[in-house]
Amino acid sequence: MTKAELIERVFKDNKPRRISRVAITEMIDGTFDLLAKGIKRDGKFTYPGFGAFTLRKRKARTGRNPKTGEPIMIEARRAIAFRPAPLLKQSLR
Numbered sequence: 001m002t003k004a005e006l007i008e009r010v011f012k013d014n015k016p017r018r019i020s021r022v023a024i025t026e027m028i029d030g031t032f033d034l035l036a037k038g039i040k041r042d043g044k045f046t047y048p049g050f051g052a053f054t055l056r057k058r059k060a061r062t063g064r065n066p067k068t069g070e071p072i073m074i075e076a077r078r079a080i081a082f083r084p085a086p087l088l089k090q091s092l093r
Contacts, residue, residue: 003028039080051084 001009010024038045039053046052060076 047085049085049087051082051088054081054083055079056081 007021007024007028010028011019011021014024035045035053039055043055044052056079058077058079061074062071063074064070065072
């Protein structure tokens, strides 16, 4: 699902409330901004029944340039991992 599809689905589900697409877009953008800030600040964001986003540190490591095959150094970095809640995992079966 794309951002545009998400906005359209929320818009259709909320027709009786007459919330505009612009307002829905601002709410969704705001939600994801808060989610990103929460992950940066706390190192995790959990939504019960859906899953948890966590910030992980990846160590520096040696990799290979796929074109030339020569070894390259990949720097240490932070990455976001997602772990689905058991309820979500079961619903996908």
